[in-house]
Amino acid sequence: MIRITRRLLLGTSAAALAAPGIASAQATTLKVKVFPGLANLPLFAGQHTGAFERRGLNIVIENTPNSDVLRNGLAAGDHQLVVAGVDNAVAMAEAGHDIGILIGGDSAFNAFYVKPEIQNWAGLRGRTLIVDAPNTAYALVAYKMLAMNGLPRGSYEIRPTGGTFARYELMFNDPTAHASMLNPPFSLQAEDRGLRRLSTVTEAVGPYLGNAGWAMRAWAAANRDVVHRYLQGYIEGIRWMLAPANTDAVTALLADRLRIPAPLARRNLALLTAPETGSAIDGRFDLQGFRTVLAVRAEVLGSWGGTPPAPDRYLDLGYWERAVASL
Structure with a gap:
């Protein structure tokens, strides 16, 4: 069996992961921190189809070894965006970092x-x-x-x-x-x-929001057009990966980027494309699933005195709404 290697997953090559054909002087480079895995297919798809490149963006995907590196690096400006388990965004907010969740994703299939x-x-x-x-x-x-x-x-x-x-x-x-x-x-x-x-x-x-995308609010506010173009490319990537006509191409992309055999890639893709439980259409935010995330944190850690807060304090979905409306 072909297995994913540590070299692949714990390091990243900007040359290999950036959208091809963009000179760094001509494009805005964005570093997106992720955990290795299936959740990154919208990013892979956006790169593969040129959805980011057409919008003047050079997307560099960086794999994180753990949550601390992901959270601390975003707060420090080491990377501009994150796609990962959304409870990490909540943890950042509760630690005093002003984050804004920009887009939804999937249950993470954990x-x-x-x-x-x-x-x-x-x-x-x-x-x-x-x-x-x-x-x-x-x-x-x-x-x-x-x-x-x-x-x-x-x-x-x-x-x-x-x-x-x-x-x-x-x-x-x-x-x-x-x-x-x-x-x-x-x-x-x-x-x-x-x-x-x-x-x-x-x-x-029950319903649980696993993966989502977020950024520091101050950075997003100072780079509204960049965020808009990033979300456009990301949503276009989602649409391409979920289209039945693209199944073979998406399977090949997933096998290549995760270094897994094609049959395993097809099984993974089936999780994302399942009608009721797969990836959210256009990255629509699963509010019910996010309420579950907050409820679990409140129950298990006793956060907020055991009563979960209103979700709105963490959300900045206006960027997503404008991006979807523009496509």
Whole structure:
């Protein structure tokens, strides 16, 4: 089986990932920080089809090793945009950073996986759950899923180890790594290699907004036209990747960019194109799913006194509305 390599996922080549044919002096370069995986297909599609290039943008995709690098780098201006688990945006806001969520995405298709010898939830008592960061995103959902199945915090160990790729590797190479949340393509590869899936996020908590895009509000306000063109290209990428007529081309692109076999790429694409549960049309923001994100954070961490706030404080969707209207 062809597997994703650390060299591919933890580093990035600007020359390879930038939209071709744009001289840096003629285009605005935007750095977009991401976790490796399926969620980046709109960016890949926008590059591949020239949707960004036609708008004078040179998009450089940078893979992050963990949430801290992603969040801290955005706040420091090391990169201008993020596409990742939206709870990271909430965490940034709660840490005092003025972020604005610009566009929606998908549920992230995360699921809870265990080593094959663990038969059920009860088998995790006293075992180790490996997470990216212990207080954001899918770690919080994992705690809730465990609690729903009789395992409160304290009945298992928690070990931060970094992003999905690092956890995927540890699930096979570290005998003390017993459970982890995984997202595609790693989750599908994990199943092929024998890991046991106990539940998906949406099976456990219902509608859930996984991935979204955001930026610092001050940067977006100072670069309105750039944000507008970026969102136009991003939405055009979504439309291309979801069009049934493009299935073969999208499969080939996904296989190339994630370095996975075509059959596996097709299985991943099927997740994104599923009518009810796939990627949001035009990146429309899933408000119900975002309310679930806030509710899980409030319940698990006790944030906001246990009562989730109104979502509007985190949203800056006017940029998206204008971009969609212009296409």
